[in-house]
Amino acid sequence: MPVEETETKVILTHPADESTSLTILKHGATVISWKYKGQEKLWLSDAAKLDGSKPVRGGIPLVFPIFGKSKDEKHPAFKLPQHGFARNSPWELLGQTTENPLTVQLGLGPEQVDPELYKLWDDGKNDFTLILSVTLGDDYLTTGIEVENTGSNDFEFNWLFHTYLRIPDVTDVVVNNFTDAKCYDQLIGENYFEKSPMISFTEEFDRIYKEIDSKVIFQVVEFGKVLTTVERDNLPDAVVWNPWIKKSEGMADFEPKDGYLKMLCIEPGHVNSFVHLKAGEKWNGKQTLRNGGEIKVQTNIY
Numbered sequence: 001m002p003v004e005e006t007e008t009k010v011i012l013t014h015p016a017d018e019s020t021s022l023t024i025l026k027h028g029a030t031v032i033s034w035k036y037k038g039q040e041k042l043w044l045s046d047a048a049k050l051d052g053s054k055p056v057r058g059g060i061p062l063v064f065p066i067f068g069k070s071k072d073e074k075h076p077a078f079k080l081p082q083h084g085f086a087r088n089s090p091w092e093l094l095g096q097t098t099e100n101p102l103t104v105q106l107g108l109g110p111e112q113v114d115p116e117l118y119k120l121w122d123d124g125k126n127d128f129t130l131i132l133s134v135t136l137g138d139d140y141l142t143t144g145i146e147v148e149n150t151g152s153n154d155f156e157f158n159w160l161f162h163t164y165l166r167i168p169d170v171t172d173v174v175v176n177n178f179t180d181a182k183c184y185d186q187l188i189g190e191n192y193f194e195k196s197p198m199i200s201f202t203e204e205f206d207r208i209y210k211e212i213d214s215k216v217i218f219q220v221v222e223f224g225k226v227l228t229t230v231e232r233d234n235l236p237d238a239v240v241w242n243p244w245i246k247k248s249e250g251m252a253d254f255e256p257k258d259g260y261l262k263m264l265c266i267e268p269g270h271v272n273s274f275v276h277l278k279a280g281e282k283w284n285g286k287q288t289l290r291n292g293g294e295i296k297v298q299t300n301i302y
């Protein structure tokens, strides 16, 4: 069976190769595992809560309708907890949409969100439908989101795929194609242009790269070999995050404590500005993670 549904999960198995598969937790519609030819490509904490009591620490949590915590008291998302409610709500499997490549859809509407939580967004005035499409390709995983404003008032939101990539050792990898991109460094609270030809990791890292053209891809490269390629569609920003030693110690659901060496978050999103969605309109964004790839060097100067 290429698509199997249990009470809590949806499992997709590649029809031509059963060692390629993925698992989606219905809680948060979080992809918690992607195996390419038997090799796990996503990082999941050993202490991640998979029982719906917390957002999942690992895999691909979904961030909506706010990235981080709003600092603007007057903003409709000000009262929401960090990263909103999509990652913390029970999504519903809508069904399989294509066989080749294998695709399923999951949906979320206000009625599935904890009413206490939903009320915190603009006093519960915003009506929406989220449809997540997850595709398991031969050597890739695509997650695509459609946000529809099904209500009668306009609203605005952030979207982000909080992707935790599993890697052999974060101190051995570099990531390309952020050179000359605008960047906000969350650790020092400063804006600058990224100048490194490749970014590397020797300490805590938390940067929002902004307004990067869709044709620019990001690649995690280890000793000259591409491990994973990240492609984006209509998601202009990308957060790059590694919590390093101290921050990992402070997260109860982060295990093992040296797990930061085995993970790197590259998070395509629309977070530098809000998407304004008029009543009745739809917005789409998509990321594709591809196993391997040829090194491609691209610029952010146009």
Ligand SMILES: O=P(O)(O)OC[C@H]1O[C@H](O)[C@H](O)[C@@H](O)[C@@H]1O
Pocket (backbone or CB within 6 Å): 082, 083, 186, 206, 207, 239, 240, 241, 265, 267
């Ligand atoms: O602990 P969480 O709410 O899952 O957030 C985890 C991380 O998400 C993003 O990557 C942010 O840039 C970080 O500042 C934050 O620490």
